[in-house]
Amino acid sequence: MNILVLIKQVPESQATRMDESTGTLVREAANSVINPLDLHALECALILREQSAATVNIDCLSMGPLAAVSVLKEAIALGADQGYLLSDRKFAGSDTWCTAKTLAAAIAKIGSYDLILCGERATDGETGQTGPALAAMLDLPVLTYASAIKRSADAWQVRRMLEDGYETVETTGPAVVCILKEASVPRLPTLAGKRRARAAECRIINAEELGIDPADTGLNASPTRVVSIFRPNHLKQSERLSALDPAGAEQAVDKIIAIFRQKGVL
Amino acid sequence: MNSAHHGIWILAEQSQGRIDSVSYELLARGRVLADKRKHPLTAVILGANLPDSELQQLIARGADRVLHASAAELAIFSPEPYSACLCALIKEEKPEIMLAAATSSGRTVMPYIAGKLRLGLTADCTDLDIEADSGLLLQTRPAAGGNIMATIKTPTERPQMATVRPHSSRPAEPKPGRQGEIRRWEPPAALLGSRVRRVSFEKAPDERGIQDAEVVIAIGRGIKKAENMSLPRKLAELLDAAVGASREAVDRGWVPYPSQVGLSGKTVSPKVYLAAGISGAVQHLAGMQTSDTIIAINTDPEAPIFQYSELAICGDLFTILPLLAEKIEASRKQS
Ligand SMILES: Cc1cc2nc3c(=O)[nH]c(=O)nc-3n(C[C@H](O)[C@H](O)[C@H](O)COP(=O)(O)OP(=O)(O)OC[C@H]3O[C@@H](n4cnc5c(N)ncnc54)[C@H](O)[C@@H]3O)c2cc1C
Numbered sequence: 001m002n003i004l005v006l007i008k009q010v011p012e013s014q015a016t017r018m019d020e021s022t023g024t025l026v027r028e029a030a031n032s033v034i035n036p037l038d039l040h041a042l043e044c045a046l047i048l049r050e051q052s053a054a055t056v057n058i059d060c061l062s063m064g065p066l067a068a069v070s071v072l073k074e075a076i077a078l079g080a081d082q083g084y085l086l087s088d089r090k091f092a093g094s095d096t097w098c099t100a101k102t103l104a105a106a107i108a109k110i111g112s113y114d115l116i117l118c119g120e121r122a123t124d125g126e127t128g129q130t131g132p133a134l135a136a137m138l139d140l141p142v143l144t145y146a147s148a149i150k151r152s153a154d155a156w157q158v159r160r161m162l163e164d165g166y167e168t169v170e171t172t173g174p175a176v177v178c179i180l181k182e183a184s185v186p187r188l189p190t191l192a193g194k195r196r197a198r199a200a201e202c203r204i205i206n207a208e209e210l211g212i213d214p215a216d217t218g219l220n221a222s223p224t225r226v227v228s229i230f231r232p233n234h235l236k237q238s239e240r241l242s243a244l245d246p247a248g249a250e251q252a253v254d255k256i257i258a259i260f261r262q263k264g265v266l
Numbered sequence: 267m268n269s270a271h272h273g274i275w276i277l278a279e280q281s282q283g284r285i286d287s288v289s290y291e292l293l294a295r296g297r298v299l300a301d302k303r304k305h306p307l308t309a310v311i312l313g314a315n316l317p318d319s320e321l322q323q324l325i326a327r328g329a330d331r332v333l334h335a336s337a338a339e340l341a342i343f344s345p346e347p348y349s350a351c352l353c354a355l356i357k358e359e360k361p362e363i364m365l366a367a368a369t370s371s372g373r374t375v376m377p378y379i380a381g382k383l384r385l386g387l388t389a390d391c392t393d394l395d396i397e398a399d400s401g402l403l404l405q406t407r408p409a410a411g412g413n414i415m416a417t418i419k420t421p422t423e424r425p426q427m428a429t430v431r432p433h434s435s436r437p438a439e440p441k442p443g444r445q446g447e448i449r450r451w452e453p454p455a456a457l458l459g460s461r462v463r464r465v466s467f468e469k470a471p472d473e474r475g476i477q478d479a480e481v482v483i484a485i486g487r488g489i490k491k492a493e494n495m496s497l498p499r500k501l502a503e504l505l506d507a508a509v510g511a512s513r514e515a516v517d518r519g520w521v522p523y524p525s526q527v528g529l530s531g532k533t534v535s536p537k538v539y540l541a542a543g544i545s546g547a548v549q550h551l552a553g554m555q556t557s558d559t560i561i562a563i564n565t566d567p568e569a570p571i572f573q574y575s576e577l578a579i580c581g582d583l584f585t586i587l588p589l590l591a592e593k594i595e596a597s598r599k600q601s
């Protein structure tokens with residue numbers, strides 16, 4: 001059985017810089033790590049392998065700058081078998097449609113998978129759109145918001161977290177599953193794992209080798225464009241009251257009650 | 267290519283045949299865009315034979331048209347048949363803009379459709395507008411951990427697609443007597459297949475969520491310890507309000523996670539948001555700044571939250587909150 005885990009490299013800190021001219025994130029600026037939810041997805045894959053009687057091969061796929069090899073190596077240290085990195089300037093600036101398209105082209109090339117796992121969303125873009133878009137392009141079913149996954153007879157059984165409760169769904173063929181935090185607790189790498197990762201060769205694939213149409217990848221092919229970025233500004237003309245003494249406190253409370261009455265909530 | 271596309275669509279949601287209120291928030295958003303574009307506003311709703319009385323609700327709240335895809339297989343959300351039906355309708359009717367709620371279903375079906383039809387899609391928008399000269403949809407969403415807002419456009423692909431953060435705007439009010447057209451459509455069986463089967467569903471216990479409350483009493487690190495939570499709880503009881511919290515208060519276990527307000531919690535827009543002991547970090551502001559009236563209580567005169575509040579009270583929450591409860595109780599006894 002073959003499982004693929006999609007791993008995105010994201011900036012570690014929240015203090016991301018944005019390139020004001022292109023509206024894209026400057027990834028080199030911050031220390032990069034595996035997107036946290038992708039660690040949970042990888043852990044689900046490792047557990048599925050441990051629970052399976054058959055041999056399970058776990059591949060990881062990432063699209064990003066060459067430095068993203070480090071997140072693939074980290075995945076190998078945790079137990080993944082092989083890493084693939086899609087890296088080319090031509091991929092840069094891809095929105096979620098182009099990212100999914102590029103990942104889909106790579107999946108068609110590198111292998112056939114019984115299960116594709118991704119994180120529910122990445123901490124940088126926070127769109128959560130890549131998984132479902134990829135599923136649509138590969139014509140696979142998508143199971144989003146997965147809070148648990150297991151193999152039951154010959155089906156993938158997934159518990160999905162919805163607004164009003166949990167639903168359990170099943171599918172027999174290959175599928176794309178988007179993993180939530182509560183699906184697993186990521187393990188730490190072992191010493192042996194780290195050694196294996198150091199020796200491992202990740203496969204790096206560029207645009208030419210991938211054979212993707214330039215009209216399908218990169219900034220210029222992306223349907224969406226960031227046209228401006230700005231700091232949120234919702235400043236208001238506040239009425240200021242000092243309530244540090246008892247008289248001030250009385251006055252402040254009366255004012256709050258007046259607002260409650262005016263808004264019809266008291 | 268673009269001129270062939272016309273009309274603003276919102277994807278309404280239903281559960282057990284009843285329209286969800288998030289649909290009315292989308293109608294409020296869609297109405298503004300439709301008026302600016304001078305296009306008709308269509309509410310698309312998938313389900314199993316919803317009655318006209320229910321569909322009329324969508325018209326009363328701003329839809330010019332309702333497009334109801336009806337089949338037993340559409341009774342509950344399922345990505346494959348939902349997306350197949352919506353793709354077919356999009357190809358047939360060619361809308362210019364399509365909005366859905368950023369709910370578990372909206373955030374699943376919209377990117378699936380975008381993937382199939384090569385469309386641009388912007389997630390979790392908190393603001394939508396029409397650009398004056400170009401007529402393009404301006405989609406604004408928080409980015410980079412809420413520190414930045416980004417405005418995104420889809421220059422060529424149609425429809426322009428966006429999911430909208432629930433509770434980031436108020437639901438449209440019904441206007442009785444408003445007229446509109448209803449189209450019922452029974453999709454062919456070929457569109458209704460799914461490779462995924464629902465095995466079971468466990469409903470979460472119903473609790474009055476902070477998103478439904480008219481008043482939210484929100485508490486931050488200033489409350490100092492769990493035992494002090496009785497103060498806001500008492501006040502919430504008096505006002506039939508919900509207790510919300512900053513992430514600091516949630517991380518310390520003083521308030522449960524479902525009550526967290528902000529970027530990584532919920533978005534609320536109550537009539538009154540009373541923030542006590544909350545500094546007003548951007549990530550917190552992201553979840554409450556659309557509230558009608560914001561009142562802040564903080565000991566620090568420089569607290570950023572004051573700049574976002576109608577009423578800024580520089581004071582100690584341990585004085586103000588009990589006094590407020592006392593005065594409310596006293597006024598109740600008098601009347
Ligand atoms: C990616 C990301 C996502 C995040 N998501 C969220 C989110 O969803 N929601 C959220 O809230 N935060 C979120 N945060 C955290 C956010 O940045 C702040 O750390 C948090 O909001 C601060 O909470 P606070 O205001 O309670 O605490 P503090 O910033 O410590 O403020 C406490 C305030 O209480 C005041 N105070 C103290 N004593 C009293 C008293 N006796 N009376 C009155 N006032 C008093 C102090 O003056 C101070 O202003 C997120 C951060 C990141 C990086």
Ligand SMILES: Nc1ncnc2c1ncn2[C@@H]1O[C@H](COP(=O)(O)O)[C@@H](O)[C@H]1O
Pocket residue numbers: 006007008009035037038061062063064096099117118119120121122123125126127128129130131
């Ligand atoms: N560039 C990428 N390389 C590999 N996987 C990705 C990439 N972008 C997104 N993903 C996957 O899609 C998930 C959701 O990301 P996003 O849609 O960006 O929020 C991530 O958790 C990853 O599993």
